[in-house]
Structures are given as C-alpha cells and as structure tokens.
Amino acid sequence: MRAVILAGGSGTRLWPLSRQAFPKQFLPLLGQRSLFQQTVERVRPLVGDEVCVVATRDVAHLVDRQLRDLGIDPRGRVILEPVGRNTAPAVGVAALAAPADTVLLVLPSDHAVRDEDAFRSALERAAGAAAAGNLVTFGITPSRPETGYGYIQAGEPLPGFDGFRRVARFVEKPDLATARRYLDEGGYYWNSGMFAFRAGTILEELARHAPEVWAGVEALRNAVEAGGDLPANGYARIPKISIDYAVMERSERGVVLPVDPGWSDLGSFAALLGVLGRDEAGNAVRVDGLPLLEDSRGNLVWAGDKVVALVGMTDTVVVDTADALLVCPKDRSQDVRRVAEALARQGREEAVHHRTVHRPWGTFTTLEEADGHKVKRITVCPGQRLSLQLHHHRAEQWVVVRGTARVTRGDEVLDLTVGQTVHIPKGEKHRLENRGEGPVEIIEVQTGDYLGEDDIVRLQDDYGRTL
Amino acid sequence: MRAVILAGGSGTRLWPLSRQAFPKQFLPLLGQRSLFQQTVERVRPLVGDEVCVVATRDVAHLVDRQLRDLGIDPRGRVILEPVGRNTAPAVGVAALAAPADTVLLVLPSDHAVRDEDAFRSALERAAGAAAAGNLVTFGITPSRPETGYGYIQAGEPLPGFDGFRRVARFVEKPDLATARRYLDEGGYYWNSGMFAFRAGTILEELARHAPEVWAGVEALRNAVEAGGDLPANGYARIPKISIDYAVMERSERGVVLPVDPGWSDLGSFAALLGVLGRDEAGNAVRVDGLPLLEDSRGNLVWAGDKVVALVGMTDTVVVDTADALLVCPKDRSQDVRRVAEALARQGREEAVHHRTVHRPWGTFTTLEEADGHKVKRITVCPGQRLSLQLHHHRAEQWVVVRGTARVTRGDEVLDLTVGQTVHIPKGEKHRLENRGEGPVEIIEVQTGDYLGEDDIVRLQDDYGRTL
Numbered sequence: 012m013r014a015v016i017l018a019g020g021s022g023t024r025l026w027p028l029s030r031q032a033f034p035k036q037f038l039p040l041l042g043q044r045s046l047f048q049q050t051v052e053r054v055r056p057l058v059g060d061e062v063c064v065v066a067t068r069d070v071a072h073l074v075d076r077q078l079r080d081l082g083i084d085p086r087g088r089v090i091l092e093p094v095g096r097n098t099a100p101a102v103g104v105a106a107l108a109a110p111a112d113t114v115l116l117v118l119p120s121d122h123a124v125r126d127e128d129a130f131r132s133a134l135e136r137a138a139g140a141a142a143a144g145n146l147v148t149f150g151i152t153p154s155r156p157e158t159g160y161g162y163i164q165a166g167e168p169l170p171g172f173d174g175f176r177r178v179a180r181f182v183e184k185p186d187l188a189t190a191r192r193y194l195d196e197g198g199y200y201w202n203s204g205m206f207a208f209r210a211g212t213i214l215e216e217l218a219r220h221a222p223e224v225w226a227g228v229e230a231l232r233n234a235v236e237a238g239g240d241l242p243a244n245g246y247a248r249i250p251k252i253s254i255d256y257a258v259m260e261r262s263e264r265g266v267v268l269p270v271d272p273g274w275s276d277l278g279s280f281a282a283l284l285g286v287l288g289r290d291e292a293g294n295a296v297r298v299d300g301l302p303l304l305e306d307s308r309g310n311l312v313w314a315g316d317k318v319v320a321l322v323g324m325t326d327t328v329v330v331d332t333a334d335a336l337l338v339c340p341k342d343r344s345q346d347v348r349r350v351a352e353a354l355a356r357q358g359r360e361e362a363v364h365h366r367t368v369h370r371p372w373g374t375f376t377t378l379e380e381a382d383g384h385k386v387k388r389i390t391v392c393p394g395q396r397l398s399l400q401l402h403h404h405r406a407e408q409w410v411v412v413r414g415t416a417r418v419t420r421g422d423e424v425l426d427l428t429v430g431q432t433v434h435i436p437k438g439e440k441h442r443l444e445n446r447g448e449g450p451v452e453i454i455e456v457q458t459g460d461y462l463g464e465d466d467i468v469r470l471q472d473d474y475g476r477t478l
Numbered sequence: 479m480r481a482v483i484l485a486g487g488s489g490t491r492l493w494p495l496s497r498q499a500f501p502k503q504f505l506p507l508l509g510q511r512s513l514f515q516q517t518v519e520r521v522r523p524l525v526g527d528e529v530c531v532v533a534t535r536d537v538a539h540l541v542d543r544q545l546r547d548l549g550i551d552p553r554g555r556v557i558l559e560p561v562g563r564n565t566a567p568a569v570g571v572a573a574l575a576a577p578a579d580t581v582l583l584v585l586p587s588d589h590a591v592r593d594e595d596a597f598r599s600a601l602e603r604a605a606g607a608a609a610a611g612n613l614v615t616f617g618i619t620p621s622r623p624e625t626g627y628g629y630i631q632a633g634e635p636l637p638g639f640d641g642f643r644r645v646a647r648f649v650e651k652p653d654l655a656t657a658r659r660y661l662d663e664g665g666y667y668w669n670s671g672m673f674a675f676r677a678g679t680i681l682e683e684l685a686r687h688a689p690e691v692w693a694g695v696e697a698l699r700n701a702v703e704a705g706g707d708l709p710a711n712g713y714a715r716i717p718k719i720s721i722d723y724a725v726m727e728r729s730e731r732g733v734v735l736p737v738d739p740g741w742s743d744l745g746s747f748a749a750l751l752g753v754l755g756r757d758e759a760g761n762a763v764r765v766d767g768l769p770l771l772e773d774s775r776g777n778l779v780w781a782g783d784k785v786v787a788l789v790g791m792t793d794t795v796v797v798d799t800a801d802a803l804l805v806c807p808k809d810r811s812q813d814v815r816r817v818a819e820a821l822a823r824q825g826r827e828e829a830v831h832h833r834t835v836h837r838p839w840g841t842f843t844t845l846e847e848a849d850g851h852k853v854k855r856i857t858v859c860p861g862q863r864l865s866l867q868l869h870h871h872r873a874e875q876w877v878v879v880r881g882t883a884r885v886t887r888g889d890e891v892l893d894l895t896v897g898q899t900v901h902i903p904k905g906e907k908h909r910l911e912n913r914g915e916g917p918v919e920i921i922e923v924q925t926g927d928y929l930g931e932d933d934i935v936r937l938q939d940d941y942g943r944t945l
Contacts (some may be wrong), residue, residue: 027785300801301826303817306810314803318494318828320817322806327791329805334767335785336798338805343773343790350770350787359768361785378845378853379921383896384879386845386853386921406897410875410923412851429850430873430925432899454846454853456877456921458897 012138013113014054015105018047018066018074018120019095023351024279024344027335028313031355031363036121037073040283047120048077053127054116057134063108064120065090065101068240072371076392090235093243098204099257100249103217103228108235111211114138117254119204123286125273133270137207140172145266146216146259147207148178150200152271156190159278159345161202161255169266178265181255200269202255203276213254216264221257223250280328280344284311311341333366333376371474372397373450385457389443391416396444398472405459405466407435409443414451417444440470479605480580481521482572485514485533485541485587486562490818491746491811494802495780498822498830503588504540507750514587515544520594521583524601530575531587532557532568535707539838543859557702560710565671566724567716570684570695575702578678581608584721586671590753592740600737604674607639612733613683613726614674615645617667619738623657626745626812628669628722636733645732648722667736669722670743680721683731688724690717747795747811751778778808800833800843838941839864840917852924856910858883863911865939872926872933874902876910880919884911907937 021034029035036047044052051062060083066074068091078085090104102117109115116134124130137147150163166179181202185193193199208216217225227249234241250257259265275286287295293309296302302312303320310324314331321329328344330337339347354362367376372395379386390413391397399419409418411427418425418433419442427433435441437459445451469477488501496502503514511519518529527550533541535558545552557571569584576582583601591597604614617630633646648669652660660666675683684692694716701708717724726732742753754762760776763769769779770787777791781798788796793808806814821829834843839862846853857880858864866886876885878894885892885900886909894900902908904926912918936944 027787301821301828303820305813305816317800318802318821318826320494320802320804320806320814322804322813322817323810324794324805324807327805329803331798331803333784335787336781336796336803337787337789338791338794338796339787339789340791346772346789347787349772350789353770354768354785359785361768379855381879384919384921386855388846388853408877408897408899410877410925412848412923412925430875430901432875432901434897434899452851454851454921454923456879456923458877458879 012058013061013063013109013115014051014058015102015115015117016047016050016062016064016120017098017101017117018064018070019092019101020119020121023348025277025283026347026351026354027332027337027361028330030361030365032069033073033365033369034070034121035277037070037077040277041123041286045077046122046277047074048081050118050120050122051078051081051083053124053130054118054134057131058116060084060088062088063090063105064088065092065105067092067095073369087238090239090241092241093246096246096249096251098254099217099221099224099252100228100246102206102213102254103224103249104231104235104239104241106210106213106217107228107232108239109210111209111214113210114141115206115208115210115213117206117208119276121277122203123275123277125286127272129270130272130274133268133272134207136174137268140169140175140266140268141207141209141212143172144209144212144264145169145172145175146212146262146264147175148259148265148267149203149205150267150269151203151274152269153194153199153201156187156194157201158184158187158190160184160276162193162199163202163267165198165200165267165269172266175266175268178259178267181260200267203274204255206254206259212264213258216258216262220261221250221252224252224257280311280330280339280347281341284328284341287311309341335361371395373445378454380462383458383460385462387455387457389453389455391443391445391451393445393448393450396442396473398469398474398476399440399442400470401438401440401468402459402466403438403468404461405457406437407441408456408458409433409435410454410456412452412454414445414447414449416451416453417446418442419444479525480528480530480576480582481518481525482569482582482584483514483517483529483531483587484565484568484584485531485537486559486568487586487588490815492744492750493814493818493821494799494804494828495797497828497832499536500540500832500836501537501588502744504537504544507744508590508753512544513589513744514541515548517585517587517589518545518548518550520591520597521585521601524598525583527551527555529555530557530572531555532559532572534559534562540836554705557706557708559708560713563713563716563718565721566684566688566691566719567695567713569673569680569721570691571698571702571706571708573677573680573684574695574699575706576677578676578681580677581605582673582675582677582680584673584675586743588744589670590742590744592753594739596737597739597741600735600739601674603641604735607636607642607733607735608674608676608679610639611676611679611731612636612639612642613679613729613731614642615726615732615734616670616672617734617736618670618741619736620661620666620668623654623661624668625651625654625657627651627743629660629666630669630734632665632667632734632736639733642733642735645726645734648727667734668741670741671722673721673726679731680725683725683729687728688717688719691719691724747778747797747806747814748808751795751808754778776808802828838862840912845921847929850925850927852929854922854924856920856922858910858912858918860912860915860917863940864909865936865941865943866907866909867937868905868907868935869926869933870905870935871928872924873904874908875923875925876900876902877921877923878918879921881912881914881916883918883920884913885909886911
C-alpha cells in the first residue's frame, strides 16, 4: 500500500488565511500541524513512509519542509508538477511511479477527518477491494442537503466485499431541491475525492477511458523514474482533467464504500467553523493576542497577536492577518473566493503571499515599508543560504538577532552573532548563510531610492534561481 | 473675546481609534487636521490667537505640537491640569487667567460642526449677550429623540436679545419616551457643552453656587499667572464637577441660544458614521490600503495600510489598527466603551497607547517584539532630543533612515546620515538628538534577555522625566 497525497489546490475560499503561494493544506488550521501533515500522519499507521506526494513545483519547499518536520525524508517521495493539471495527470504519474500491484490510497491533503480510526479502517477495507481490481471511491454519508459537493449514487452490492456497492452514477453538484431529494431517498453519498486502486488498474483504465492523459503520463516515465521533477513542456500538454471525470465516471470497475468518519473538505469558513472547537456561546476563536467577545455568538474569529473585540456580533467570520482583514456573515463565506479572485486580477501581493513570504531557504517578513527605507526580518533555515546577490539601488544594514550568521561581503567572510551588524553597500555582492543547527534571524534595514524586490542580481543560487 | 478650548476627555467610545494617551480630540477624524485643531481654526476668524487651551499634563506635548502646527505659539496659551477634574475647575482657571471683562467662548475640542458660518454667527451673537452679564448656553435643535444627551428647556424670551431665551431648566439624559416627548413638544434643546460668558461673571457665579470650586481655583492664582502649569496638590483637591452642574443649572443668569449648525459630539462610531462622507451604498470608508466592499451597505470601515474585505455586511462598524480590531453593529457602538474599560482594568497597553506612542520629543513605533529582540522606528522632531540614558539589559543598534542624527555615545558625539549605523552596548550612556529642520528617523534593533520599557536610567532629560 502506498498513500498518494495530492497537495495541489489553491484554496481561495479561505483567503486571507490561505494565499496562492501558501494554500490552505500547508496551514495549521486544526492544530499544531498543517492539514497536509495531518493527512500524512493519519495514514502513516497503515503505510509507514510509503508516501508519494504530488505537488506543484512552487510549493516544493513547503512540502519538503513539512515532510522533514514529520521525520520523513522527502527524497524519492515527491513528484513535482511544473503546473497544476487537475487530478487525472497527478494520479497518473503517481501510478507510474509505483509497482503495478501496489494499492494506491489517493488522498487530498486539505480535508479534515474527525474519527481517524474509522477512517483508517475504511481505508484498509478499501485496499482489499482495490487489490481485487476495483476502483474504490469513498462515499461520505450526507448529513445535510449540501449543494457544494458532487454525489455518488450507489448501485448493486459488490459480491464478496461486504458494504461495498457498485457505482450507479456520479452526479454533479445539485441544486438545493435535488440535494434534499438525495438525502430523503438515500443511496446517495458525497464524493470525497478519495480513492483506492492498484497502480496497474488505474493506468489500464486511464489508457481505456482517457488515452490522451495516459499517453501524456506514459511519456513522462523517464522523468518519474529519474526522481519525479517533471519537465514543464511534457506535463503542460496533458489534458487538465479530474480523475473523477477522466476515469471514475466512465469505468465499469467503480465501487463505492459508504463511510462516515466526520469528514469535511474545509471548503469555506463556514465549513472550518463547523469543525473547530467552540466556546459556550458557539464562537470559534483563534486569536494569538487577546480576544474580547461581548454578547457575541456563533462567530469565527481568527487573528494574530492583537486585541480583537467583537460587541454584539452573530454568525460572522472575522479573519485578520498582518496585511488583510476579512469580515463576512458565515452564510456568505462561499463568496470569499470572489475577493481573492478580484485581488489576483489586480495583481495584488495579498492574493499571492502572506506578509511572511516563504522561500526555499527560509522566510522573510516585511516589518515596515516607507519612503526611502524598508525593514525586514529574515529567517534562514539550518544549512540553507540565500543566493549570492547584489542590489543596484539600495544599501542594506543587517543586525543579527538569532543564531550565528555567516555573511559574505565582497571578498570577506564574517561570522556574526546576536547584536552584531554589517553594512552592505550598494552594488556590493553579498550572501547570508546559516551553518548552524538552529534558525538564523536578522533584521535588515534597506535604504535607497528604489526598494523593489526586483532590484536583485543573483550571481549564484542553490535553488536554481539565477537567470 | 477669547476662546477657551477644553482639551480634556478620554473618548473611550471611539476605541481603538482613540486611546487614553491619545484621545479622540487629537485625531484627524474628519480631515487632515485633528478635531482639536479644527475647533481652534473654526473660532480663529473671531478671536485670532486669543486662545486658551485647558488640558491635562499628559497630553501637553500633543497640544503643543498641534498648536505649533497651526502656527500658534503655545506659550502663555495653555493651562495644564495635573489631573482632569471635569469642566468647572477647568473653566474656573481659564476665567482666572483672563481679564474680568473678556468674553470667554468655552468650546469642547472633540465636536464636529458642519455649518461653520452659522456656528460663528451664533458665537458672535452669544458674545453680545454674554457681555451683558448672561451665561449663554448653545442649545442644539434636536433632529431625533436622542437619549445620549442632556436637554435644556427654553423659557421666556430674553428682553433685548432677539432669539435668546432664559433657561427654564436643565434635564439629564432622558429615556426614549421622554426624548420623544421633548421632540414633539418643542422648546427642548440638546446641551452642547458650549458656553459664552464674561470671565468675571463666571467667577462670580462660581463663588455663589460652587464656593469650594471657586476657592480651589482662586488658590491657584499665582500658578495661573506664572504660566499655567498647575500644581498637582492644589488642583486635585478641587471638587470634580461639571460647569453645568456647578453653575449653569443653579444660576439665574443662564440663557439659551437655539442653534442648528449641523453639530455632533462624535460620541460614538454611529455618530462618526453620521458625519463622514459615504459611498453610494452608504458605506463610510477610511482605509489607507485597499478596501474591497462586496454587497455591503451602511458600514463604517476604518483601517490602515492593508486590504480590508467586507462581503455581505450591513450597518457594521469595522475599525482596525495595528494592535487592535473592533467589529460591532452600528447600533451597538455605545457599548464599545465597555471594551476599552475592560482593557484598562486588565492594565493592557492597548487601552492607553497606540502602536505608535507619542512622546514630548516625537514618536516611537514597535515594529516587532519577539523573544530576544525588539525592532522600533523612532522619529525625533526638529530641535528635540531624547533623554541621556542607559539600559542595563539590552544593547541597541541604530540605523538612520531619515535626516541627520546627532548621537551621543559615552564620550563620543557622532553625526550620522541615512544608512549609517551605531552600536550602543549594554550599560553605555547614549542620546539621540535632532538638530535639523526636518524629522530624524532611525530603526532601532534591541537585543538582550530583557526588553521592557522600564529598563531605562535617565541621566538628563529636557522634559523633566529624570527621577
């Protein structure tokens, strides 16, 4: 058995918590660990380190760091897509990377599961049916007439596999009346986007029902076997299509296992509110600073280290981050994506990055941006270093506030400890490096008449970002 | 004629815009200038620079800076109360400071007036009646059954002064039914807290109706004549009482001039919303960054340089500052004071200061506070300097980002320009000074195991803050 963790997806409906460059699956929404990490940990008792993550290249550093944080070596376990092409190509390359007889448990990385034991028990049963050549889908027993999910109608029982039924049909997201009918009639289940099948089976079915996808995937065999960094030109040509649509809806080998493990796709703030712990007034409060809720009920309040006061508010989502604030009624939270999309259309940074921006070597946070100066906190992970670079329009002052920083400046190499400082003149090549065991942090004060991020000449870079 | 501007008052109902150390009258709520400055400018065509400001000592630097900003020399024009004792003592010392025949126009500094010409014309007429020995109150024609104000019932016409009427009685804030009755019956006016009387008249009436206040004020004659910095022990012993209660409600010389200049006391966010410009959906939006209002009506949205998105919100107050966020329905905005009071009880900084803290020499803003380091932006006004000081537990790195900073470090004196830096070791005496014409700004990076504001030994200080 191998878990195939699909770590793509941008999650605009949880903006401003999630951003294009830091989508919701990498956020610790339900505890100390990210949804992605929780997905891995949830299935690890079944598969150990037999994990294959498929993710787009722009989140590779997040996957890498979050796997290492779980004690899993990412090498050989991550397939990087140059661009997202939906789930059929992703599942295809993951299948190609596995022995044909391996049962793949395909799991999106941005879902919540309350009853992990029930969930794993369902996966184990599914693996049995998958080993016999079935394409297993997990149908979630619906608890309400939800119009945000597709449904699976269950058909005849599957002989020899207790509880499994053949798929009668997949249906698209219904309107409310239809969703109510499904709930009343029974036999309809939410399509969770989770699957189990043998690697060989899914490739056969791709070849049969989506030959263009299959051919595109097959053409990447060398890249997959060489380590999983997929070439841009090959991958981008594969049709952008979901595994549901490419295979599951067309194959005669589809079966559904009804399950009820307290599943949520966390597809909106209302859904998030549904799975978070609440206070006695029904408020879910995640505020690093001081929340003050007076006469307020049923709200989702999420913020950093500040005072957040609500007076007389009901059923409202209040999400505050360093650079963006969202306020909307809970029942309008599906429309949050429109805000994120509007920001993206305007080319605003707040659609793409948080105030803290993640880079392969660590993070930087802009503390202040003003006319003539900018202040950043830069954190370098152990063993990492920024590119050797220079700036034409700005000078920089670095003050080390944590760890020991190795600084290259021109021909000098300096090791600076906490409280020490170095001046980087305009035009001087320089580099910041962490050779220690813990993080290195510096405060950088830029001065100059132009302080844009694009004033950078990279002379050497460990992450291939030189031109 | 002389304007007496009462600049006390803490304005907890506009938290988090207003704070104890920076109350609403000093905020630019309705334009580029503060309410205090607008109050001064509004009356200046009548009185020129004949202005007397009464304020508590802890806002002296704000009064000083904001008067200078208007081109008014504060020297001899400001009376500093060691503590606030309500309006009767404040008016008393202002009267003591003026020649007995001077007509005083007593004006709170935190009100909005839409029709300034009508307002000034009313002040001029009031001055005439005041010169004849009347105590003139300005009664605002009520436009709604407001329960947040006291009312003045008008009596008989005042012979010889067209439009003036004797005060029949003052009434406390009424309940809604009573307020409705006042509106229906007519002859009731909102008590605006603005007055006109001769200095000699109000002192006589104080002596008659509030002899303890009068005696307390009279005992301060030397301090008032010496420049207006009132001694703590003397002032604090005067009864804490309003001029309304001490004199106006008891005197037989009270008259009311009904006026309708589009007045608001800005006593709540709902009141502020009432005087701000609105967009076509009725939203008043004051966001330095990017406001995104989707399908939202009638909201007050106030924030700094960030994205603020409202989706489907109606009649809601959303006020975001660097360290505190408030969300409440418009019709609950009277309850905001409960939040500010709760914070004050807990001893929280957010009740007292903004993220940017004002000092006599300028301001500082904490950009980041973390374990082991703190980053501040420090702005020094022209001609000002911080105390000569030292810290036992922290080292500091200063990077100049604006102007030329004169730095004293031990026995050295350095002049540093933009991009230059200086290290202040633990225990070293140091001072930052601005000898230029424009502001000086530095970024200060503190490192150490204790970074509290109280780790400061002041060796010399221009503002008397040494122990």
